[in-house]
Each structure stands twice: as C-alpha cells, then as structure tokens.
Amino acid sequence: MASDLADILAADSWFGGLPAEQRHGLQARARAHDLRDGVHIYRIGDPPNGLHVVVEGQVRLVSYPAAGQELVNMIVKPGRWFGELSVIDGKERPHDAIAAGAVRLLTVPMAAIAELTAAMPDLWRGLALLNCAHHRLGMREAGRVRALPALARLAVFLAGGAGSAPDRPLRATQDDLARIVGVSRQHMNGLLRLLADRGLISTGYGGVTIGDRAGLLALADREELG
Template sequence: MPEIHAYRTLLLSGHWFSQLPSTLQNALLHAASLRRLDAGQRLFSRGDKPCGLYVVVEGTMRIGAVSEVGKEALLMLIEPPYWFGEISLFDGQPRTHDAYADGPCVLLNVPQAALLELLERQPQHWRDFALLLSQKLRLAFIALEEMSLLPAAPRLARRLVMIAEGYGGVSGERRVIHLAQEQLALMLAISRQTTNQILKDLQAQGIVRLTYAEIEILDLERLRQVGKQAAP
C-alpha cells in the first residue's frame, strides 16, 4: 500500500528499524496494515490474544494497566516511530498490559501470523526481533533500579530525558514533550503535588518551561545533571 510506504522515512528515523536488513524492512511494510484509533480507543487489553507487532506513526499511545479498584499504573506514553508488542511474538502468550490511544492515533500492524510465517522461512531474523525485546528489557531494569534507589526529583529528571530521547529508539532529541503532569506522576508512582513542585523548581532554574499538558525542555544538559545528583 502506497500509504504505508509513505511512512518509511519516519520509520527510518528509529534506531531499530533503520538497522534492519532492507529485505526485512520491506517484508514488514508489505505485511503491515493501517490502524486508526480515536482518543481513548483501546488497541488491546491485558489478557488478549497476540495480534502482532505495532508501530506508532501518528499520535500517542498509552501503555499501562488498571487494577480491580480502578487504580492506574501508567508505564509509558509512546510516540512515533516506537515499535511495541514483541513480547507476545516470542512466547505466544496473552498481552501483558493495556494499550490505548491517548489522542487520535495511527499505527501500522504486522499480524502475528505473518511474522511467524516470515520467521519460519528466515529464522535468522529472530535476532533482529530479540534486539527490540532486549531494548525494552534494559529500560525496565533501569526503571526498577531508579524506583528503588533515587529520590523523586532525579527520577523525574531522568524520565524526562528518556522521553526526550525517544526511550533510546530515535535519532535526535525532542524538546517539547506532550505530557500532562498527572500522566508523569502516574509513570513515576509519585503524587501529583510532588510532581508539580519538582517541575516548578526546574522551571524556576530555567531548565524547563511548563504549559498546558506540555513540558518544554530548555536545557537538556542541565536536566541530565539533575538526574545524576543522587546517582550511586
């Protein structure tokens, strides 16, 4: 589909896709279909059957879970060109978390059956998908370590840097982060009040600028320094 191939330049700005052999890039795009979601629309829920690999090409997706009493754990807000869904490709088990659109969103979906058929023909590509999985595992270990060892302020600073750098998955850095303070608080498991105070302190230092549902990073290097203040 020409519409899908029009996203190729965007996808090539991501580290994972750009490092794939061109034959695998072409195979993924050939097998992909477009999914459009409205704000708040769910893509899949925890416990759903595997439905393949996704990449965000427009908008923002929200990855997390909600407890039986309605308490939300927000793990990530992901933007283009972020790939996700590979865990169920490896183990064939149900989805581990909920994924839904934070606003209007467009994704490409490579179905599970197409991926398994491709890997049956060319098993050498399992390593390429393992690299995508290992990147997420690395991020998860970092987040667990920070949750255990760091106070709220450096933890918040590190998370903003990580988001600005596309969780290590994109070329370049984003200076304007479309993220409400409530969402950031959920991601870090700290209170809304604590999040607001830390952000106001960073703004007073000229490191960030706060606007409605946005955080503009004015000095990324100083933000990195804040994140290192309580590092072991």
C-alpha cells in the same frame, strides 16, 4: 505519504538495523489503522494480535500494579515498534496499549509474522533484540527513578499514572502511594500537601486528581538536578 512513512520507519534504530529483506517484509504486510483517543489496541490478558508501530500520535503502555492504580510503563512515539513480547512467546498481553490522542498505527498480523519467520528464521532474533532494547530501557528508567528524591519519585508516578483525561482521579490511598514511593505514610501526607499547595494536584476521597501533569514532570526534573 509513502516516502514520509519510509522516513519514519527508517529513523528507528531497531527497524533500521534489520536486514533489508526483513524490513521490506514487515512493511509490505503491515495494515494501517486510525484510532481515536482512548481506544485500546489491546488489553491485558488478550492473545497476541500482531506487531505494531506508531506512525502518528502516541500510544501508552499501561499496567496496574494494585487495585485502582495505573502505571504508564512506556510512551510509544512515531517510528517505534511495540507488542513484541507476546509475539515471541505467544502468551497473553502483559499490559494495555491505549491511543493517546489521535493515532495512526501499522500492524503486522500474527499470520504474517508466522509467514515471515518461516521464510526468514533470523527475524526471531530481530524480535528478541527489540524486546531486549525495551527491557534495558525499562531497567534504566527504573534505576533513574529510584535514585530521585522522594518528591520527584511521587511527581513522576502521578504524572505517568494519571490516565488520559486531566481530571480523572488516580484512585490510590496514601498508604498505596507511600509503598510505591518508598516513604512513610506521614511523609507521603506532607509530599501530597506540597504538590497540592503548588496547584499541581488536588486530593479527596476519590483519590488524587492531576491538575498540571507538565508541572509535575518539570518539578521532577528540578528535583533531579538538585
């Protein structure tokens, strides 16, 4: 397992680019956690609880742009680190981090981060570079989504914001969805009917229920390709 873990961590370009002393220091102080599906690693507003890396499974980073709306900002896969923003500035968490399925996680606690950065001040730069990488990734993805046709933008939003349970309604009005996608309410009504007719979603007073998340993403890919 130790060799497998080393391979998983070394495959990440950020971690692999750190000086050996910093890599060894982070790995030596990391503590393992096994989490069930739906368990929160942290919630919006929580104080920083360390730097995390996924070893097995996936973690969803979720924000809530409006009441009843859930937006997945990032899916963190094995070998990827997250949680650096609050580690750097010491402020509250800006989103929820939720286990998507069974997850094995390593956490470097805040006390260990303080110890490491005191001994190796350049580690602060490494953490800043991790944050820059995430910010650039978010900007590229936001730009890509904005350039998609309206139907694809809606499909991406619904697939990403559907929650972990496939039958869990996404509570958002047509006005909310129209503002998010950037179309009129009448146009949104037509887009929702198209998705419902294809069996990808169902609509009701409780909101939009996702029937086929993979189908929504496949539709978005087809729309993007023209």
